[in-house]
Amino acid sequence: MTTVLDDTTDAHPEAPPAEGVAAGVTPALAGWWARVGAFAIDVLIGTLTVVTLALVAWSTEQRSWLWWVCVLTAGVVLLAVAVNRLLLPALTGWSLGRALLGLRVVRRDGAAAGPWLLLLRDLGHLLDTAAVFLGWLWPLWDSRNRTLADLLVGTEVHRTAQRPARAGAFTAIAVTATAVVAVTAAVLSYFVVYQTDLRVAQAREQLSVEGPKVVEGMLSYDTATLQADFERARGLVTDGYREQLVAQQEAISKSVAVANDYWTANSAVLTNTTDRGTMLLALQGQRGTPPQQRFITATVKVDFEKSGGQWRVNSLAVLARPKAEGPAQ
Secondary structure, eight states: OOOOOOOOOOOSOOOOOSSSSGGGOOOOOOOOOOOOOOHIIIIHHHHHHHHHHHHHHHOOTTTTHHHHHHHHHHHHHHHHHHIIIIIIIHHHOHHHHHHHHHHHETTTTOOBBOHHHHHHHHHHHHHHHTTTTTTHHHHGGTTTTTHHHHHHTTEEEEESSSTTTTTHHHHHHHHHHHHHHHHHHHHHIIIIHHHHHHHHHHHHHHHHHHHHHHHHHOOBBBBHHHHHHHHHHTTTTOOHHHHHHHHHHHHHHSSSSOEEEEEEEEEEEEESSSHHHHEEEEEEEEEEOTTTOOOEEEEEEEEEEEETTTTEEEEEEEEEEEEEEOOOO
């Protein structure tokens, strides 16, 4: 009897080989440009958006509504970048950029890289950057297309045909949303910051013209109209400075008052916002009446506040006290 041995039926057919090094299949290494594209989607776009928001926040008034919007939005974008780069690969095996371009970070033996290894790898990229970006260029000549971070933690980046469904749609939504945030921040920065700078410039010009007149009106008085001049001067100062001015006026009233007539020889706005400013003024004037009239000079530093549409003196510091220089000619 002859026994048939060439029966091709197999009760335990061999399973198809799995993708990766562990199955004995040579993996396709990810190219440098593909890795750059994935990194740009995962990190660079979000980082540039955060930088844009930070610059807008820095250029606006601290704790204004725009400042808060920029700070909170930057925090949300930064959190989204971290989730996409670190948490999402741990949960799904993919980040948006890697899913779109069909890239996968694996160990040297082809096994999937865990979340802690991915975190260490991203920390290792700091070395890639610290080495004058040489580490990012290392894949161009490394036989396994690895960065210094890959060499440090023992990872590689492979190409794979297996990608999540709708990876392109999700990536497009995320990139578009991030771009909209960045563009909106830039537009807001232009209009809000530009308008603020314009208002500050207009306030500076107005203060440079009105400030000297306010100081001249506050310091000048005539003995014949002393009380009326004092009353006018009180309307040129803020509530905070009025008490000090009144005390000075009362001291003048109790003494032998002489006429004072000041004018501004030179002035400069040191600093200003839309409603506050500081000026340095060089004053000249005449004190008394002929034939005892004297020519005087003084230098003052004046803080202004704008209220009711008018610049008012908030404080006045005498840097060089009035100096008489002989009878006026």
